[in-house]
Amino acid sequence: MSRELLKGNVAIAEAALRAGMTAYFGYPITPQTELLEHLARRMPELGRTFLQAESEIAAINMVYGAACTGVRTMTSSSGPGISLMQEGMSYIAASDLPCVVVDVMRGGPGLGNILPSQGDYFQVTRSAGHGDYHPIVLAPASVQEAVDLTILAFDLADHYRHLVILAADGLIGQMMEPAELPPMRDLSDERPAYALTGAKGRAPRRIASFYLQAEAEEAYNLHIQARLARIRAAEQRSTEYFTEDAQLLVVGYGSAGRIALSAVQKLRAQGVPVGLFRPISLYPFPEVRLRQLAAQVSAILVVEMNAGQMLEDVRLTVAEHTPIHFYGRMGGAIPVPEEIENALLKLLPTEVLS
């Protein structure tokens, strides 16, 4: 397989269909529209289902229906559309159905703008809808990683029968980079044991999220919680740079993490002992590794393209004696490496600086 120059949105779309996505339903919204447009052409070419829905509410419920048939299915949107999908995502999660939702995050709140942001962190990691659950959330920092995590998203969704959100910021969606796409996966005709295919020669199958009795609903909730415990134990993902001897740690994901890396590299060249920890899974938050690193550094700087959302997870993870600082830009403003460098320099003890 060779590397091609690909736009993030197109790369995600192409990776999804190569992962065996059989049905896609979506609604146009910048900065994810190229994803929908790519699939509008490619899915029919492959004899698969593509439909531009009348709204994100309809799109997520079409995904819900397709997921009931046991095929790989996906939708994509950005903040305002993800807000409209909350109810459907909660139903899907409460029906133990796998599916993938791509959120190419833009500036908010409200209509906001179409510029890159990480403002949906709360929305996607906390529950993505009503009730007690978390989707699995993956955050790419390059076009190649967006491809790889799209494949992983489908695999994790099937493995756990769980909702997976690919949380890409607008920069990842819009930028062009060389990336290698995986080969086309064969579509198997086999459907999982829960799939609604018509009760021919077997007992009827039923998919719902309705438990009238408190005991039954609580038992179902415990079932979700047990699954989430398994996910937290097995699926924490992160990557790190210059952490071995780091005394200062930057924590950032997606584009913010990537920009922070430039700042860290520059300071390292000047002999400053700074490292970067980049979470890849936002849920489960990679707390095990972060806790280890936090024990070795004198301070942490969290960098995000929002007002400090992952910051809360860092605070929940790291013991109280490690000071946690924050640098963020909002509303589509992108931090430049110099801003992060300056924020880091302010945190350095004077003996390190001299």
Next chain:
Amino acid sequence: MTDLLLEPTTVPMETVYCMPQALGSQPTHYCPGCTHGVAHRLLAEALDELNLRERAILVAPVGCAVFAYQYFEMDGCEAPHGRAPAMATGIKRVQPENIVITYQGDGDLASIGAGEILHAAARGEAITVIFVNNAIYGMTGGQVAPTSLTGQRTVSSPFGREGVPLQMSELLSVLPGAAYIVRRSLHNPANIRKAKKAILTALKVQQAGLGFGMVELLSSCPTNWGLTPPQALQWIETNMLPAFPVGDYKVLDAVKEL
């Protein structure tokens, strides 16, 4: 006489009435006198007669029929309030060989789900919609619906409903994607028989892939109308029929040939 009684009978017995196969045997939770049960029975009989049970997938609504996916002996699921046509679209697009049916109340279909039903019909989705119109929100205790009659008093329109009822069959019938849209009533046996025939036709429309089909059924809610079951049936005839005339609103020529 005694001898005669003891004579072994050899007259062959013919089954003239039994539970439809497509309907399970568990009791439903519907109120006494509610015609949701009649609608269930008609749909099940029609599925049996066309031998479609093993191909069918039912999408139940949020509303009094929320448990419909349990009552029918076939594959089924339960949609968010109003979203059954979108879910059915997802299923039907992936598995066109299945017979996909939504079963929806009037709050579900005409209020919160007005967008989904409109677009499913406009796209000509080859699904069958059983639309149970009782002019009120049953499950939540009798609030006003877009289908409530002018002046109708409900717990959320205590001074009488303002405005006029939304006529979904009339509205959807103008869409080119709609192949078969009819309104029937469940208030007496003659009308029930006509309703059954319409459901049979609607399922055949889907089998033949002719487009979107919907059978609206005027249905009773004695509990929230504050009436006895017989009074409720009378109320359909006296009050609902003038606002919701039964009839064929869209029947493609191809449907007539079925």
